[in-house]
Amino acid sequence: MSEVILPYSRHNHADPVSGAPALAVRIERALYPGTAEPALRDITLTVPVGTRVALVGPNGAGKSTLLKASAGLLPVQSGTIRLYGRPVGDCRHRVAYLPQRSDLDWRFPADVRRLVMTGRYVHLGWLRRPSRQDWALVDQTMDALGIAHLAARQIGELSGGQQQRALLARALAQEADLLLLDEPLNAVDADTRAVIARVLSDLRQAGKTVVAATHDLGRLETDFDGALYLCEGSEVAAPPGSFTGLRLGQERPESEHSH
Amino acid sequence: MRPSLLTGRLTAAALAVSLMLAACQPAASPAPAADTLNVVATFSILGDLVQNVGGEHITLTVLVGPDGDAHSYEPAPSDLRALAEADLIFENGVEFESWLDDLYTASESKAQRVVTSTGLELLEAGAHEDDHAAEDGDEHAHGEHDPHIWQSVPNVIAVVAQIQAGLAAADPAHAADYQANAAAYQQELESLHAYIQAQVASLPAERRKLVTNHDTFGYFARDYGFTIVGAALGAVTTEGGEPSAADIAKLAEAIRAEGVPAIFAENVESSRLIERLAAETDLRVGPPLYTDALGQPGTAGATYLNLMRYNVDAIVAALR
Amino acid sequence: MHWLIDPLRDPFMQTALAAATLMGLASATLGVYVVLRRMAFIGDALSHTILPGVVIAYLNHWNLTVGALVAGLLTALGIGWFSRRQTLREDTAIGILFTGMFALGLLLISTTGSFRDFTHILFGSILGVTRSDLGLMAAVTGLVLAVLWLFDKELELTSFDPTHAEAIGLRADWLRYGLLGLLALTVVIGVQVAGVVLTSALLITPAATASLLTNRLPRMMALSAAVALLSAVAGLYTSYYFDVSLGASIVLACTLCFGAAWAARSLSGRRGG
Numbered sequence: 001m002s003e004v005i006l007p008y009s010r011h012n013h014a015d016p017v018s019g020a021p022a023l024a025v026r027i028e029r030a031l032y033p034g035t036a037e038p039a040l041r042d043i044t045l046t047v048p049v050g051t052r053v054a055l056v057g058p059n060g061a062g063k064s065t066l067l068k069a070s071a072g073l074l075p076v077q078s079g080t081i082r083l084y085g086r087p088v089g090d091c092r093h094r095v096a097y098l099p100q101r102s103d104l105d106w107r108f109p110a111d112v113r114r115l116v117m118t119g120r121y122v123h124l125g126w127l128r129r130p131s132r133q134d135w136a137l138v139d140q141t142m143d144a145l146g147i148a149h150l151a152a153r154q155i156g157e158l159s160g161g162q163q164q165r166a167l168l169a170r171a172l173a174q175e176a177d178l179l180l181l182d183e184p185l186n187a188v189d190a191d192t193r194a195v196i197a198r199v200l201s202d203l204r205q206a207g208k209t210v211v212a213a214t215h216d217l218g219r220l221e222t223d224f225d226g227a228l229y230l231c232e233g234s235e236v237a238a239p240p241g242s243f244t245g246l247r248l249g250q251e252r253p254e255s256e257h258s259h
Numbered sequence: 260m261r262p263s264l265l266t267g268r269l270t271a272a273a274l275a276v277s278l279m280l281a282a283c284q285p286a287a288s289p290a291p292a293a294d295t296l297n298v299v300a301t302f303s304i305l306g307d308l309v310q311n312v313g314g315e316h317i318t319l320t321v322l323v324g325p326d327g328d329a330h331s332y333e334p335a336p337s338d339l340r341a342l343a344e345a346d347l348i349f350e351n352g353v354e355f356e357s358w359l360d361d362l363y364t365a366s367e368s369k370a371q372r373v374v375t376s377t378g379l380e381l382l383e384a385g386a387h388e389d390d391h392a393a394e395d396g397d398e399h400a401h402g403e404h405d406p407h408i409w410q411s412v413p414n415v416i417a418v419v420a421q422i423q424a425g426l427a428a429a430d431p432a433h434a435a436d437y438q439a440n441a442a443a444y445q446q447e448l449e450s451l452h453a454y455i456q457a458q459v460a461s462l463p464a465e466r467r468k469l470v471t472n473h474d475t476f477g478y479f480a481r482d483y484g485f486t487i488v489g490a491a492l493g494a495v496t497t498e499g500g501e502p503s504a505a506d507i508a509k510l511a512e513a514i515r516a517e518g519v520p521a522i523f524a525e526n527v528e529s530s531r532l533i534e535r536l537a538a539e540t541d542l543r544v545g546p547p548l549y550t551d552a553l554g555q556p557g558t559a560g561a562t563y564l565n566l567m568r569y570n571v572d573a574i575v576a577a578l579r
Numbered sequence: 580m581h582w583l584i585d586p587l588r589d590p591f592m593q594t595a596l597a598a599a600t601l602m603g604l605a606s607a608t609l610g611v612y613v614v615l616r617r618m619a620f621i622g623d624a625l626s627h628t629i630l631p632g633v634v635i636a637y638l639n640h641w642n643l644t645v646g647a648l649v650a651g652l653l654t655a656l657g658i659g660w661f662s663r664r665q666t667l668r669e670d671t672a673i674g675i676l677f678t679g680m681f682a683l684g685l686l687l688i689s690t691t692g693s694f695r696d697f698t699h700i701l702f703g704s705i706l707g708v709t710r711s712d713l714g715l716m717a718a719v720t721g722l723v724l725a726v727l728w729l730f731d732k733e734l735e736l737t738s739f740d741p742t743h744a745e746a747i748g749l750r751a752d753w754l755r756y757g758l759l760g761l762l763a764l765t766v767v768i769g770v771q772v773a774g775v776v777l778t779s780a781l782l783i784t785p786a787a788t789a790s791l792l793t794n795r796l797p798r799m800m801a802l803s804a805a806v807a808l809l810s811a812v813a814g815l816y817t818s819y820y821f822d823v824s825l826g827a828s829i830v831l832a833c834t835l836c837f838g839a840a841w842a843a844r845s846l847s848g849r850r851g852g
Contacts, residue, residue: 008747008748008749008750009748009749009750033666072746072748073742073746089748092746092748093747097743099740099743099746103740103742104739104740104742105738105739105740106739108615108735108738108739108796109615109793109794109799110735110739110796111795114735115740118732118736118743121733121736121747121749122747122748124732126733127729129732154794154795155739156794170743333704333774333824333826333827334704334706334707335706335822335823335824335825336589336592336706336818336822337822338706339589339591339592340589340591343589343591361703361704361707361708362706364707364709365591365594365595365706365707365708365709366590366591367590367591
């Protein structure tokens with residue numbers, strides 16, 4: 001009985017196309033429902049399997065929007081997004097999305113352990129309850145992120161950094177291959193920053209792929225393998241002297257770089 | 260700040276509880292004497308009629324009491340118990356007591372139900388309005404009737420006969436008494452009828468025009484020669500009913516055109532709309548009339564006979 | 580001990596207690612989501628929106644309960660549809676549909692020229708509940724509890740993190756439609772047998788009381804149900820011994836529970852600093 005899975009969406013578990021990049025984005029236009037101005041324009045991004053990529057830019061640059069579109073939360077009017085060679089939504093269990101903290105209702109009466117457990121839901125589907133293995137994995141993940149002692153706390157009682165770790169724990173508990181992290185380092189304490197940096201490096205060791213939005217230029221070089229620079233919804237050239245790493249975006253003429 | 264807030268809250272709660280306790284009398288179930296009939300009447304006016312016929316042989320419980328509105332009636336446990344223990348239930352019918360079926364079933368009552376309006380010639384709901392607004396067409400054609408039958412004394416004389424028959428059937432041993440009581444009371448009703456006719460006759464025919472809160476005077480108008488110019492709330496009954504702006508304007512215009520001298524409020528309902536209408540038409544507001552319920556004991560409308568006398572006196576005085 | 584048993588001698592009191600228990604269980608557990616998702620208006624709103632359904636059903640000689648149910652479900656759908664993807668805040672959508680539907684009902688009534696008291700259907704009395712009503716109420720309560728039990732993790736997740744739900748392919752809006760549909764069902768049945776005030780109160784007050792006392796969802800639901808049941812019993816005795824409206828007694832008992840929880844919380848909060 002427990003082997004029967006009723007997935008939340010039908011095409012949940014398609015196999016990756018071999019040799020395809022973890023994330024391949026070619027967007028001409030994407031906009032929020034009910035708005036006229038496109039939130040994203042002319043973006044091309046290829047993230048090879050096993051790399052860590054930063055989306056860099058000021059607030060409103062389109063970093064979150066690009067992550068949302070990749071997580072299937074925002075329809076793309078013109079253009080395509082492929083995850084492991086498959087359309088968005090074909091392998092949701094393989095993709096973990098870490099939202100901005102403001103997307104959650106933190107006053108809701110859930111404890112931290114339950115929040116982290118929601119990372120397992122994509123594997124459980126309808127009607128199935130978490131197994132002992134699921135709980136063990138959740139506890140182990142919380143332990144790794146140093147929040148095991150907070151397991152029984154109501155989620156609203158956590159500090160900002162603890163909330164961020166809990167969200168990261170959930171993304172890890174999902175055991176996804178591609179992690180889309182929206183501002184994981186935003187307004188967190190130094191301890192959390194160190195923990196997250198360690199997680200990013202562990203993920204790379206484990207062969208996982210990470211795409212993270214950040215407006216922090218300081219640690220790009222140590223934490224990431226490549227960076228895509230965004231401004232006002234479009235891809236822009238890296239500022240002079242800044243980290244670029246892997247070539248991820250459009251082939252740009254040299255003149256634009258020197259500009 | 261906090262302790263005082265809390266104390267305030269507690270005081271308020273205590274006050275609410277004591278008000279609640281003060282508002283309700285301890286459960287007073289009428290002690291049923293062994294040889295009396297347990298009788299329930301649904302509302303105060305009907306209760307008065309039943310008491311007059313039943314006299315000492317019945318123990319009467321009235322569900323909707325004086326000044327009570329049968330439309331927003333909320334039963335207490337004793338009401339259900341009265342239904343459960345009743346031998347006989349008198350109701351008006353004509354969908355006046357729309358809640359009775361549920362309560363009757365819930366109480367698992369075995370009582371005989373007597374619909375006292377049986378056999379009366381009923382008015383179509385809103386029919387008299389059509390004298391003035393014939394263009395309304397068939398909007399009223401839903402086979403509904405005006406339930407306010409007690410506003411005409413001849414109706415009530417027939418109702419008393421129904422009550423007498425009902426009591427006699429349930430309690431044949433005292434049938435003779437019921438008949439004597441009913442005959443005596445019907446005598447009084449006849450003289451009431453004559454009184455009303457005489458009072459109305461003293462009013463010039465062109466002044467016999469009524470504007471009230473609800474359409475409750477249909478039978479009164481039919482049997483005593485009045486014209487209903489309109490009702491502020493039309494046929495809509497009680498909660499939530501509101502006239503449209505056009506309705507109000509139309510009514511105000513009709514009132515001016517007809518030269519109605521005064522308009523009336525009623526005892527079971529607020530008179531806000533009537534007052535608004537009066538302000539708009541520069542009319543006097545007559546004293547509140549008794550419509551669906553008796554007045555409290557000691558008031559002019561404490562019995563049916565006094566209620567009708569009061570109403571006709573008030574109407575004639577205001578319209579003269 | 581007679582005073583404990585006396586109120587339950589009358590069969591109508593037994594039926595009323597059973598009805599209050601069933602209504603309390605369904606409303607109080609569902610009410611936890613109503614309170615947590617900040618839709619406190621919904622009970623009152625749904626109960627008023629059934630008016631046009633009743634009038635239309637009456638004019639066409641249809642079953643009034645079916646008319647009420649259709650109107651309630653349509654309103655639930657409308658609320659869900661207008662507030663999907665946060666185009667409109669849910670409370671705003673509720674407010675608009677509530678007043679619109681009620682006005683439609685009044686407008687329809689004013690065209691019928693009827694003496695019939697349509698709004699009566701909004702003021703059912705719990706003492707008028709019949710044994711055959713109990714079957715329907717038990718079915719609704721069973722359905723509500725079953726859905727809350729079977730879809731607990733999805734309802735919980737979509738309530739506090741709809742974004743994650745969407746990201747894993749769980750349609751938050753479908754669950755919201757489901758929740759609104761259950762609410763419509765509960766409110767429509769509740770209003771007809773117990774009246775609008777008791778129904779709205781049972782949906783909000785026990786859950787709000789429980790939310791003051793715990794921040795664990797399962798415990799909150801259990802506490803909410805306990806408050807509703809306690810209030811039903813307390814209301815029953817109050818109504819019996821003071822011979823007052825049972826519905827109003829139950830509502831007041833709920834309100835007193837809330838007051839007590841508030842006081843307890845304020846006191847312990849002060850002690851804690």
